[in-house]
Amino acid sequence: MHLADIDYLAFQGNSLWHKASALSKLFFTLVIICVVVISRELPLLLFTLALTLALLVLAGVPLRSFCHLLLYPALFASIFAFSRLGTSWVGAALVLVKSLTAATALILLITTTCIPAIFGCLRLLLPPLIADALLLTYRSFFTLLGQLGSFMTALRLKGGYAPLKIMLNLRSAAGALGVLLIHSLEASERMHRVLVLRGYRPGIIFAGKWYRPTWYDLGPVLGALVVLFGAVLV
Numbered sequence: 530m531h532l533a534d535i536d537y538l539a540f541q542g543n544s545l546w547h548k549a550s551a552l553s554k555l556f557f558t559l560v561i562i563c564v565v566v567i568s569r570e571l572p573l574l575l576f577t578l579a580l581t582l583a584l585l586v587l588a589g590v591p592l593r594s595f596c597h598l599l600l601y602p603a604l605f606a607s608i609f610a611f612s613r614l615g616t617s618w619v620g621a622a623l624v625l626v627k628s629l630t631a632a633t634a635l636i637l638l639i640t641t642t643c644i645p646a647i648f649g650c651l652r653l654l655l656p657p658l659i660a661d662a663l664l665l666t667y668r669s670f671f672t673l674l675g676q677l678g679s680f681m682t683a684l685r686l687k688g689g690y691a692p693l694k695i696m697l698n699l700r701s702a703a704g705a706l707g708v709l710l711i712h713s714l715e716a717s718e719r720m721h722r723v724l725v726l727r728g729y730r731p732g733i734i735f736a737g738k739w740y741r742p743t744w745y746d747l748g749p750v751l752g753a754l755v756v757l758f759g760a761v762l763v
Contacts, residue, residue: 534594535639535640536643538589538590538641539640539641539642539643542588542641543589544587544588544589544641545745546587546637546641546745547588547641547642548745549641549748549749550743551642551643551646552746553742553750555642555650557749557750558634558635558638560753561577561630561753564757565627565631568760570760570763571619571622571626573759574627575626580752580755580756581633581634581637584637584752585633585636585640588637595636595640602628602629602631602632603625603629605628606624606628607625644664644667645664648660648663648664648667651663669716669720673709673713681705
């Protein structure tokens with residue numbers, strides 16, 4: 530999934546879209562998703578898809594490295610789209626374009642906005658403690674996912690995994706998941722002790738200027754207004 534590349538682009542990118550605040554980019558993404566859900570006009574959706582792809586290019590996101598991420602929603606959407614071919618090809622095209630447009634908007638968001646800022650915006654809707662817990666859960670998930678990958682590699686190297694031995698694979702997987710559960714409990718206790726020692730207070734993780742509007746916010750806001758204006762006209 531190129532998570533390291535996504536984080537690198539989000540933190541190190543220097544485009545105008547990167548410099549906009551997380552709130553404005555979230556607003557743009559929500560507008561795109563709302564238009565995708567509500568609209569049934571193919572020209573408007575094609576224009577929105579072209580706009581988001583152009584913004585990805587202007588933001589310096591290498592499409593060659595991330596285009597395969599668009600194949601996942603397109604693959605599942607194509608199954609439903611083929612079922613609509615009997616009624617109208619427009620309906621099938623709408624399903625595909627909607628899935629690609631929503632996925633492109635989300636890729637634009639996560640590759641140009643650091644994850645702490647995205648979770649920080651949740652403080653506007655949730656208590657600070659809950660927002661902090663969601664960020665730590667997000668971080669822990671990918672840490673445990675990396676450990677699980679290491680466990681599976683170790684199992685293959687030590688002969689604990691064989692394609693034709695189902696019972697052996699299940700027994701090995703159960704042992705790996707048990708060890709992973711113990712590691713996750715130890716990691717959570719260690720994280721709790723670290724936060725207590727460093728004087729953790731709810732909301733301290735997101736302290737900073739992530740929420741302050743800047744002139745660069747005009748880009749996402751104007752882009753969202755253009756899409757909304759097109760939706761109204763069409």
